Amino acid sequence: MTAQLLKGRQLAKQLQAELSESFAELATAAGVQPTLAALQVGADPAAAGYLRAIRRACQGVGVALRPVELDEKSSPEEVQAALTTLNDDKAVHGIMVLEPLPDHVDSSQLIDFLSPAKDVDGVHPLNAGRLAAQRQPHFVPATPAGAIMLLEDADVTFKGKKAVVIGRSDIVGKPMALLLLHRHCTVTVAHSRTEDLPSVAREADILCVAVGRPEMVTGDWIKPGAVVVDFGTTYVGNSVKGDCEPASVEAAAGMFTPVPGGTGPMTNVMLMHNLLSAYRRLVSAS
Numbered sequence: 001m002t003a004q005l006l007k008g009r010q011l012a013k014q015l016q017a018e019l020s021e022s023f024a025e026l027a028t029a030a031g032v033q034p035t036l037a038a039l040q041v042g043a044d045p046a047a048a049g050y051l052r053a054i055r056r057a058c059q060g061v062g063v064a065l066r067p068v069e070l071d072e073k074s075s076p077e078e079v080q081a082a083l084t085t086l087n088d089d090k091a092v093h094g095i096m097v098l099e100p101l102p103d104h105v106d107s108s109q110l111i112d113f114l115s116p117a118k119d120v121d122g123v124h125p126l127n128a129g130r131l132a133a134q135r136q137p138h139f140v141p142a143t144p145a146g147a148i149m150l151l152e153d154a155d156v157t158f159k160g161k162k163a164v165v166i167g168r169s170d171i172v173g174k175p176m177a178l179l180l181l182h183r184h185c186t187v188t189v190a191h192s193r194t195e196d197l198p199s200v201a202r203e204a205d206i207l208c209v210a211v212g213r214p215e216m217v218t219g220d221w222i223k224p225g226a227v228v229v230d231f232g233t234t235y236v237g238n239s240v241k242g243d244c245e246p247a248s249v250e251a252a253a254g255m256f257t258p259v260p261g262g263t264g265p266m267t268n269v270m271l272m273h274n275l276l277s278a279y280r281r282l283v284s285a286s
């Protein structure tokens with residue numbers, strides 16, 4: 001068997017064109033430029049790389065990006081004050097806090113100060129709680145939301161299927177497990193303390209991997225014909241590696257999201273989708 005490749009790049013392009021039109025229409029009617037703020041503390045290369053990707057995503061749909069760059073030595077109070085200023089700024093419709101933050105700035109404590117109405121990456125506890133409780137409206141973290149859209153576009157059946165999610169981060173693994181559960185999968189969440197991970201993975205009709213260990217999952221972990229979603233994005237030299245060993249996983253799976261070009265492009269477009277919801281709500285409320 002050779003897996004059908006689920007290419008997020010193609011779907012993302014199509015969605016980007018739709019979003020672009022929606023932003024243009026709303027912006028003309030409201031007379032307000034849609035704006036995303038990105039708060040960065042220090043100059044971590046991963047945060048800087050993410051900022052570049054966000055800039056491209058904004059340019060692709062006609063959104064203004066407002067980067068707010070604070071010195072690495074900024075105190076937690078100074079970072080919090082910058083976030084509060086963005087919360088209160090009516091010209092800002094969405095806010096991203098770029099990770100990683102310096103060690104002395106506690107990410108969870110900072111996120112508590114983020115306005116849930118501008119939390120386009122769905123990281124505030126109110127949005128995470130609303131997702132867990134299946135209450136609308138909420139922002140769903142962009143990466144798992146994009147993966148679900150990719151699977152739905154490929155007509156993947158969820159109801160009654162066994163899903164295994166490896167990884168339990170608040171931004172990928174945990175919300176992915178909830179989104180699958182809400183679609184009536186029977187969900188197992190695995191992590192670094194899971195015993196006999198290959199056997200757990202082999203149970204999965206839908207296997208999602210969000211670990212950050214290049215090519216950890218090999219073809220012998222895959223139930224033949226399973227749908228495999230690889231979120232892994234690790235830079236090794238000049239190339240980007242997923243969490244799945246592509247040749248053997250592709251040979252065993254029925255569908256597979258390649259790295260690069262699978263889940264990654266969907267993340268940025270879903271971020272813009274969330275920003276559109278935030279923008280629509282904020283301009284209609286003002």
Ligand code: NAP
Pocket residue numbers: 143166167168169170171172173190191192193194197210211212213230231232233234263264265267
């Ligand atoms: P994270 O916060 O570091 O979480 C990693 C998870 O993997 C943790 O739950 C950890 O378990 C688990 N884990 C670590 N080693 C393991 C092992 N040997 N066996 C089983 N589980 C193990 O990472 P993340 O933010 O979720 O990101 C995961 C990957 O997705 C990274 O490569 C990241 O770059 C990528 N990512 C991709 C996108 C995209 O757009 N495609 C977006 C965001 C992130 P414990 O909880 O027990 O520590």
